[in-house]
Every structure is written in structure tokens, then in C-alpha cells.
Amino acid sequence: MRELVVIGNGMVGHRLVQALCDRDSTGAWHVTVLGEEARPAYDRVALSSYVDGVSAEDLTLPGLAVDLHLGDPAVAIDRDARRVTTEGGRVLPYDALVLATGSVPFVPPVPGRDLPGCFVYRTLDDLDAIKAAAADAVARPGPGRRSAVVVGGGLLGLEAARALRSLGLSPQVVEIAPRLMPVQVDEGGGALLRRLVESPSGSHAGLAVRCGVSVEGIVRDRDRLVATLSDGVELDADVVVFSAGIRPADALARAAGLVTGERGGVFVDDRCRTSDEHVWAIGEVAALQGRTYGLVAPGYAMAEVVADRLLGGRATMTPAELDMSTRLKMLGVDVASFGDAQATTPGALEVVVNDPVAGTYAKLVISDDARTLLGGVLVGDASRYAALRPLVGSPLPADPVALIAPGGVELGADALPDSAQICSCNAVTKGAIGQAIADGADTVPALKACTRAGTSCGSCVPLLKKLLIDSGVQVSTALCEHFGQSRAELFEIVAGTGIRTFSELVSRFGRGRGCDICKPAVASILASQGAGHVHDGEQAALQDTNDHFLANLQRNGTYSVVPRLAGGEVTPEGLIVIGEVARDFGLYTKITGGQRIDMFGARVEQLPAIWRRLVDAGFESGHAYGKSLRTVKSCVGTTWCRYGVQDSVGLAVALELRYRGLRAPHKLKSGVSGCARECAEARSKDFGIIATEEGWNLYVGGNGGFTPRHAELLASDLDTETLVRYLDRYLMFYVRTADRLQRTAPWIESLEGGLDHLRAVVVEDSLGIGADLEAAMEAHVGSYADEWRGVLEDEEKLSRFVSFVNAPDTPDPLVRTREERGQPVPVALGMPGVGA
Amino acid sequence: MTAVETSVHWTTVCPLGRLLPERGVAALVGDVQVAIFRLHDGSVRAVGNVDPFSGAAVISRGIVGDRGGVPTVASPVYKQVFGLLDGRCLDDADVSLPTYPVRIRYGHLDVGLPW
Numbered sequence: 030m031r032e033l034v035v036i037g038n039g040m041v042g043h044r045l046v047q048a049l050c051d052r053d054s055t056g057a058w059h060v061t062v063l064g065e066e067a068r069p070a071y072d073r074v075a076l077s078s079y080v081d082g083v084s085a086e087d088l089t090l091p092g093l094a095v096d097l098h099l100g101d102p103a104v105a106i107d108r109d110a111r112r113v114t115t116e117g118g119r120v121l122p123y124d125a126l127v128l129a130t131g132s133v134p135f136v137p138p139v140p141g142r143d144l145p146g147c148f149v150y151r152t153l154d155d156l157d158a159i160k161a162a163a164a165d166a167v168a169r170p171g172p173g174r175r176s177a178v179v180v181g182g183g184l185l186g187l188e189a190a191r192a193l194r195s196l197g198l199s200p201q202v203v204e205i206a207p208r209l210m211p212v213q214v215d216e217g218g219g220a221l222l223r224r225l226v227e228s229p230s231g232s233h234a235g236l237a238v239r240c241g242v243s244v245e246g247i248v249r250d251r252d253r254l255v256a257t258l259s260d261g262v263e264l265d266a267d268v269v270v271f272s273a274g275i276r277p278a279d280a281l282a283r284a285a286g287l288v289t290g291e292r293g294g295v296f297v298d299d300r301c302r303t304s305d306e307h308v309w310a311i312g313e314v315a316a317l318q319g320r321t322y323g324l325v326a327p328g329y330a331m332a333e334v335v336a337d338r339l340l341g342g343r344a345t346m347t348p349a350e351l352d353m354s355t356r357l358k359m360l361g362v363d364v365a366s367f368g369d370a371q372a373t374t375p376g377a378l379e380v381v382v383n384d385p386v387a388g389t390y391a392k393l394v395i396s397d398d399a400r401t402l403l404g405g406v407l408v409g410d411a412s413r414y415a416a417l418r419p420l421v422g423s424p425l426p427a428d429p430v431a432l433i434a435p436g437g438v439e440l441g442a443d444a445l446p447d448s449a450q451i452c453s454c455n456a457v458t459k460g461a462i463g464q465a466i467a468d469g470a471d472t473v474p475a476l477k478a479c480t481r482a483g484t485s486c487g488s489c490v491p492l493l494k495k496l497l498i499d500s501g502v503q504v505s506t507a508l509c510e511h512f513g514q515s516r517a518e519l520f521e522i523v524a525g526t527g528i529r530t531f532s533e534l535v536s537r538f539g540r541g542r543g544c545d546i547c548k549p550a551v552a553s554i555l556a557s558q559g560a561g562h563v564h565d566g567e568q569a570a571l572q573d574t575n576d577h578f579l580a581n582l583q584r585n586g587t588y589s590v591v592p593r594l595a596g597g598e599v600t601p602e603g604l605i606v607i608g609e610v611a612r613d614f615g616l617y618t619k620i621t622g623g624q625r626i627d628m629f630g631a632r633v634e635q636l637p638a639i640w641r642r643l644v645d646a647g648f649e650s651g652h653a654y655g656k657s658l659r660t661v662k663s664c665v666g667t668t669w670c671r672y673g674v675q676d677s678v679g680l681a682v683a684l685e686l687r688y689r690g691l692r693a694p695h696k697l698k699s700g701v702s703g704c705a706r707e708c709a710e711a712r713s714k715d716f717g718i719i720a721t722e723e724g725w726n727l728y729v730g731g732n733g734g735f736t737p738r739h740a741e742l743l744a745s746d747l748d749t750e751t752l753v754r755y756l757d758r759y760l761m762f763y764v765r766t767a768d769r770l771q772r773t774a775p776w777i778e779s780l781e782g783g784l785d786h787l788r789a790v791v792v793e794d795s796l797g798i799g800a801d802l803e804a805a806m807e808a809h810v811g812s813y814a815d816e817w818r819g820v821l822e823d824e825e826k827l828s829r830f831v832s833f834v835n836a837p838d839t840p841d842p843l844v845r846t847r848e849e850r851g852q853p854v855p856v857a858l859g860m861p862g863v864g865a
Numbered sequence: 866m867t868a869v870e871t872s873v874h875w876t877t878v879c880p881l882g883r884l885l886p887e888r889g890v891a892a893l894v895g896d897v898q899v900a901i902f903r904l905h906d907g908s909v910r911a912v913g914n915v916d917p918f919s920g921a922a923v924i925s926r927g928i929v930g931d932r933g934g935v936p937t938v939a940s941p942v943y944k945q946v947f948g949l950l951d952g953r954c955l956d957d958a959d960v961s962l963p964t965y966p967v968r969i970r971y972g973h974l975d976v977g978l979p980w
Binding site: 510511541542543544545547548549567569570571573574575577578582584585586828831832833834835836839841842843858859 | 876877878879883885886887888890891892893894896898901905915919920921922923926927928929930931932933934936937939941942944946
């Protein structure tokens with residue numbers, strides 16, 4: 030077995046070790062990893078989410094079975110003896126050594142930069158220190174909002190500014206270049222970006238930005254800092270964060286005599302090998318053919334190349350893997366740049382469409398003969414990024430102005446050459462996707478599964494859809510054999526025509542008599558549009574058995590019963606009633622994951638008597654049986670908890686009572702946590718709310734189940750009124766447009782533009798339907814009535830709760846129970862009984 | 866049909882009005898559980914109430930519909946679909962529900978079981 034030592038435990042080092050472990054089936058390598066930070070490897074790209082309440086554990090990358098030494102950095106490399114010495118005195122011999130030391134923040138040599146209150150923005154420890162300083166500043170008595178100065182207006186600087194704002198400070202960004210994000214955007218794009226992030230409205234930041242000036246010095250003035258700028262302006266600040274770029278962490282390599290690049294970094298060839306054949310370098314420390322790359326994607330590609338080489342492969346870095354194209358959402362502003370965005374190619378021409386009213390800027394860079402696309406910049410609306418980026422280096426498919434003008438040419442995927450990369454995250458070409466389609470992948474999920482395209486950032490999913498359609502694959506949205514329409518289309522038909530029966534709908538817009546797919550779907554659509562009790566008239570025949578008996582069918586033909594315990598609250602008297610009912614009817618009881626009590630084993634003919642007692646005691650249906658709101662789980666929040674910052678139970682109860690009974694394409698779950706410790710597990714819910722010092726953060730699209738998903742942040746620091754307005758819009762938009770049995774996570778994924786589009790609709794009301802959605806929700810809230818009370822008050826509805834039409838009170842003879850741990854459980858059907 | 870009818874004994878189970886269009890009810894005839902459905906054209910069909918896939922007596926609680934025009938019921942447990950004319954499972958050719966003849970006399974529904 031040979032010895033591999035990896036210096037550095039960041040994302041790229043971790044990826045190398047993971048790739049090597051995955052492929053080293055013969056156990057050729059014994060791996061030792063040295064990490065400078067005391068923490069296990071974590072997702073540094075998502076670093077800023079740490080201030081939004083994402084925990085260090087959430088950010089941690091999967092553990093790997095290697096010798097990992099944390100907090101013990103390498104201090105020397107003896108290349109002749111091939112061994113590494115660590116700070117803690119370990120001496121590690123190696124056959125191969127990989128340098129993955131990443132980079133260090135560049136801090137300009139400003140007097141006062143080491144004062145308490147000055148920070149860099151690179152590690153979780155940095156963020157802990159910044160959080161603590163911000164909390165101190167916010168807690169200090171005195172008038173005015175606390176402020177921060179961010180040195181550097183690039184990608185990282187704007188991230189830092191957003192994080193500081195989340196921590197309750199007013200950030201001022203100081204950028205030495207004449208524009209923000211000078212690497213990614215040009216002057217025109219930078220000007221618009223600045224205007225958008227300075228605007229105090231909408232989801233934008235309301236940042237203060239100063240470009241073309243530098244910080245000359247920092248001094249302490251009582252309990253604050255004062256930063257003096259090159260134009261003489263003095264800025265007060267409680268916190269100063271340096272985010273003015275990074276430098277390769279190449280000191281160790283220099284000391285070992287390895288060749289370095291002209292502008293720093295360890296020089297490597299296209300195999301990522303340094304000037305020493307036993308030493309490799311990857312990620313931000315590597316100067317590939319002399320150039321360093323500060324993005325994670327090229328670093329991952331380098332890690333894959335070295336893993337392959339260590340196992341005897343012949344992989345090399347390709348130009349496509351060094352693509353620096355980026356699309357990101359910065360402070361609510363869509364920004365993208367690709368190819369030669371700065372038009373450095375000799376003779377390059379620039380075509381610009383700048384619309385300051387709409388807040389969009391688009392530029393294409395084309396070759397001097399106006400035939401080939403070289404690159405571009407998009408600010409404000411980057412939706413064309415997915416179609417344009419793969420065209421770099423290809424002939425222009427249309428007039429360049431038309432490609433970026435509003436209402437201009439929509440690029441078909443047929444304009445792309447086979448070599449064009451559709452998914453840059455996973456380096457999947459149009460040719461590879463065409464092959465997968467030819468081999469039978471006929472849906473986007475199938476393409477994702479067999480090519481990995483669209484599985485990382487997802488920005489190419491619309492293009493995948495286009496490729497499927499262009500290739501002639503029929504992507505049917507028909508609900509079933511009775512309706513050619515999708516669920517969303519049927520919803521609109523019902524809303525537009527006012528049709529209130531399935532018979533009329535199927536005779537006018539469908540065919541046949543329906544089935545177990547379309548009937549419950551139409552029942553849900555009718556219920557969402559206020560068609561009264563779910564058993565009224567013809568609706569009764571549309572409901573599946575759960576909605577027909579308002580209980581959950583279990584495997585032996587009995588049902589379970591769940592009264593609503595809004596927010597998980599229950600009084601001692603309520604508990605006693607539940608206990609008595611369960612005892613008197615011989616029911617098995619269990620606590621659910623949604624903070625309620627489930628009673629199992631009720632026969633159809635018992636349900637009305639059970640519910641009579643529950644309703645008399647003040648309980649109502651919990652809708653555990655419906656494709657509807659289930660529970661809003663909560664922690665105890667400020668009422669009891671020493672750490673809570675808001676009244677999470679109060680909000681959970683209010684939300685559960687607001688949205689109870691709302692019929693939806695699938696079940697809906699929610700949770701409210703009273704602080705960032707997140708005890709209510711809100712981020713595993715369709716909508717989760719986490720308290721902040723300033724209000725509420727709203728997360729959407731989470732679920733447990735077969736494919737667990739963490740909910741993602743939709744909006745932050747909302748007051749309760751705004752939160753409820755956004756939730757009204759979000760839920761009603763989902764109810765109207767999702768497919769049948771589509772949970773919120775896949776629904777959001779299926780929206781063109783994904784979460785960004787949803788945010789535009791909910792927060793910015795980009796479709797102009799906000800008031801309509803809110804009114805629809807108000808109508809639901811106003812018309813809510815307990816379904817079980819509705820049954821108990823109606824003899825005709827009650828008459829259906831019989832075991833046998835000719836023997837209404839005779840129990841189903843197949844249902845038998847035995848005792849397990851002191852409670853009744855079913856005897857398996859079709860098997861001889863083994864107990865009483 | 867005549868031959869079938871003479872080979873069964875008839876039991877009256879309920880007034881016809883107890884049957885909702887395109888919805889089922891269960892009946893207990895001796896120790897046999899029967900699922901009875903009234904279709905949209907007013908005709909009535911009876912099949913076994915025990916779902917062969919789960920063993921639970923729940924077929925009467927399934928959703929009534931059609932596949933290619935043939936009336937069906939879907940088991941509420943694991944959703945297999947059965948033809949209501951012949952009891953055959955449309956998702957598994959080896960499985961079927963027993964079928965029973967029905968007749969309507971004096972506004973009441975009778976189900977016929979083999980002697």
C-alpha cells in the first residue's frame with residue numbers, strides 16, 4: 030500500500046479524497062489528510078447561509094474513511110526524504126503528496142487593519158467572530174442602527190455585506206475599482222448592479238456603495254472604528270470586514286522550493302503535477318499553466334484529474350473545465366457573465382441592450398467579423414444565460430441584438446452544436462444528452478439520472494426540456510386517459526367556467542367516466558375553489574377512501590383518527606378525552622412526527638361515535654387523511670425557552686388555523702422554530718419558518734420521505750403580516766399550478782427559473798397575481814368549516830358510515846386484534862390468528 | 866343468465882336508493898362479503914369485497930371509473946384496478962374477484978350467491 034498525504038481539507042481536497050476512495054477498489058492508497066481548521070470539511074460556497082441559521086453540521090461534507098488530522102497543519106515538506114512535518118510534530122512519509130491548501134484572504138496593508146473589530150471572510154470561525162461582534166454592537170445601548178464597512182465590492186464582498194445586513198448591521202461597501210463585481214461584469218452592468226443593490230425597495234439590499242475609492246486607514250474612536258477613505262470621507266463602523274480578494278496559500282510550497290506562478294500559486298501542468306513528480310496541486314493554490322482559478326468547479330475538475338492519475342489513469346484538464354462563466358443571485362439581483370465578458374479579444378465587438386427602466390442590462394461580445402459569439406454579461410435578468418453560454422465559440426444563430434432584446438429571438442436548442450456544454454457544472458454536452466435521449470431517456474428526471482446534467486445548480490433544466498421537445502419526445506402533461514389537460518390546466522378551466530361537478534367537466538373537457546387518478550384530482554380542485562363540504566352532492570363519489578370516511582385507511586381495512594392539535598398544543602383535559610376515547614373504542618395510540626396523537630384500528634361504523642365525543646370536547650378534524658395542510662409543528666419559543674427570540678407556538682397555531690382544510694395537490698407540512706437552533710425541524714417542511722431577531726425567515730420546498738430535501742430561503746426578516754401575505758401567495762400559487770401528487774420541492778424545481786421565479790412571483794409580484802392569490806386564500810379562510818362536524822350534523826352523510834348496508838353495526842369479521850406492548854394491534858390478514 | 870339465476874339463492878340486501886351513483890357499498894350475505902356498485906347508467910354490479918392483494922375487505926370503498934370504456938373499481942389499498950363486468954384485475958392477469966348476479970325487485974336489490 031502506498032502513502033498519499035493531502036495537505037488541506039477544504040472542498041477541493043475533500044473531493045479528491047472522495048473520488049479516490051470511490052475508485053480505489055484494490056486499496057492501492059492509504060490516505061492521510063491534514064487540515065488547518067479544527068472543523069471537518071464543509072461547504073465554503075454556502076458559507077453565508079451560516080448567518081441565516083444553517084448550522085455548521087448542515088454545511089459539513091460527508092465524512093470519509095481516512096486518517097484525518099484536524100487543527101494540525103503541515104509546516105514543512107522535505108521533498109528529498111518525501112515526508113511532511115506537522116505543527117504538532119507528526120512526521121508523515123509519502124509516495125504522493127497533494128497540495129490543496131486553497132487561498133488566504135488578501136488584506137490590503139492599511140494601518141489599523143489588525144484592530145479588534147476588523148475581520149476577514151473566509152472560514153466558519155471568521156463568521157463566528159463576526160456574528161459575535163455584530164451581536165455585541167447591536168446589543169450596545171445608544172441611538173441609530175449599527176453599521177459595518179466592507180472592504181471590497183466583488184462577489185465575496187457583496188456576500189459579506191448581505192450577511193452583515195442579516196446580522197442587523199447597515200453595511201457600506203468600499204470598492205477600489207470603478208464598479209461592483211469588476212471581474213464578472215463590465216462598466217454598464219456594474220452601474221445597473223450598483224443601482225439595484227442601492228435601491229431600498231423589494232428584495233434588494235439597500236446597501237451603501239462607494240466605488241473608485243480605497244480605505245487609507247482605520248482608527249478606534251471609543252467603542253467604534255473610523256475608516257478613512259482615499260477621498261477624505263470618514264465612515265463610522267462597528268465592524269470592518271476585508272473581502273478584497275484572495276491569494277493562493279503557497280507559502281509551504283515556496284519554502285519547499287516548488288516552482289510557483291508569476292502571480293503566485295504552485296505551478297502545475299495540465300495533469301495538475303508540480304515541478305516535483307511526486308507532488309500535485311489542486312484548487313485555488315494551483316497555478317494551472319501559470320493561472321489560478323478562484324471558483325470551485327475548476328477545483329473539482331482538478332481533483333478528479335489527480336484522483337484518476339493516482340490510480341494510473343491519463344486524465345488531463347480540458348479548457349471547458351476551466352470555464353469561468355458564472356450565474357448567481359447577488360442581493361436579489363440576477364448576474365451572469367460568460368466567455369470573454371470583458372471583451373479582451375483583439376477586435377472584439379460589443380452589442381449592448383440597456384434598459385434602466387426595466388432594470389436589465391445585456392451585452393454580447395462577438396468576434397471582429399460579427400460571426401462568432403465570444404462572451405457576454407447579463408444583469409437584472411439572466412434567464413437567457415442557459416441558452417447563450419453554450420454558444421460561446423459557435424457561429425451566432427441570429428442577429429445579436431435580437432438574442433438579448435426583450436421579446437427577441439428565443440433560442441431553440443437546435444442552434445447549439447453537439448460539442449456545446451449544456452450543463453457546465455457536470456460538463457455534459459448536447460451530444461451526450463442527445464445520445465441519452467436516443468437511448469430512451471424521455472423525461473427530465475431520466476436525463477438527470479443517466480447524465481447528471483441539471484443535478485447541481487439546475488440552471489440548464491429549461492434547456493434539457495427544450496432538447497427533449499426538439500428531439501420529438503412527447504412530454505405528456507395529460508392527467509390520465511380521461512383528460513388530455515394537466516392538473517393546472519383543469520384548475521384554470523374550473524376557475525374560468527365555474528363548473529362545479531365532475532360529470533360536467535368530464536363531458537365537456539374530457540372523455541369516459543373518470544378513474545382513481547382524475548376523480549380525486551378534480552375533487553381537490555373543486556375543494557380548493559370553495560365547493561362546500563367534500564361529501565356534498567356528486568363530490569362524495571370522487572373522494573378516495575380516506576376523504577370518503579375522513580380517516581386514514583390502514584392495511585387491515587380499519588382507519589386511524591387524528592384530531593387537530595394546532596401547533597402541537599394540547600390541554601390536560603384534551604389529553605384525557607383522547608385517552609378515554611382510545612380506551613373505550615379499543616384503539617392503539619401513537620404520537621406522530623407532526624406533534625399529534627394518532628388513534629388506530631377504528632372501524633368504519635365506529636367513526637361517527639368516536640368523532641361525536643371528540644367534537645363535543647372541542648376537537649376538530651386534523652385532516653391527516655387529506656391532500657391538505659397536515660400540521661404546523663413548533664418549538665416552545667419565547668414562551669418557555671431560554672434561547673427563543675420569537676413566539677413560535679403562537680405563530681404555528683395561527684398558521685395551522687389559517688390554512689387548515691386547504692386542499693392541495695399533495696399534503697402540506699409546516700414548522701415554526703423560535704430561534705436558529707431549529708428544534709421544530711422547519712427546514713424539512715413544505716414551508717418552514719425560523720425566527721430571527723428581526724422577524725421571521727421563510728423557507729420553502731422541504732420534505733422528508735423518499736427523497737429528503739431541505740427547504741430553501743425564500744425571504745428573510747419578515748414581519749408577521751408580510752410573512753402571512755407571502756405564505757398566502759406561495760400556497761395558493763402551488764395549489765393552482767402544481768401537478769397532481771407533486772410536493773412543493775419538485776414543483777419548485779419544475780418551475781422555469783425555479784426558486785428565483787417563485788421568489789419573483791411571491792415577493793415581487795412579478796405576474797401581478799398577488800392580490801388575486803391573497804383573495805383566494807381569504808375566501809378559503811372565510812369558508813372553512815370542520816368536516817367532521819359537518820358529517821355529524823347531517824343524517825344523510827352519517828348514513829354512509831356503516832360496515833354493511835344490510836347489517837350496519839356488524840363488525841368486519843376479518844378484522845381481529847391481538848395485544849402487543851399493552852395495546853391492540855391487527856392480526857395479519859390471510860394468516861392464522863396467534864392471539865385473542 | 867337464466868342458467869346462472871337458477872343456480873343461486875337470492876338475498877335482499879337494501880333498497881336501491883341506498884346506492885349512490887358510481888360509489889360502492891358492502892353487504893354481508895351469510896359469511897360472504899360482497900361489494901355492490903351502482904354505475905352511471907343505473908345498472909348494478911356485485912363483486913367480492915375482499916381485495917386479493919391485501920386481504921382487507923375494502924373493494925366496496927374503491928373509486929369507480931372506467932378504462933377504455935369498461936367500468937372499473939380501484940382497490941383503495943394498493944390501487945390495483947378491477948373490471949366490474951368480469952372481476953378481472955387489469956393490472957395482473959392472474960388475479961380476479963368473484964362476481965355475483967344481482968336483480969332489482971320491488972325497489973330492492975337482491976344479490977345471488979351459489980347454493
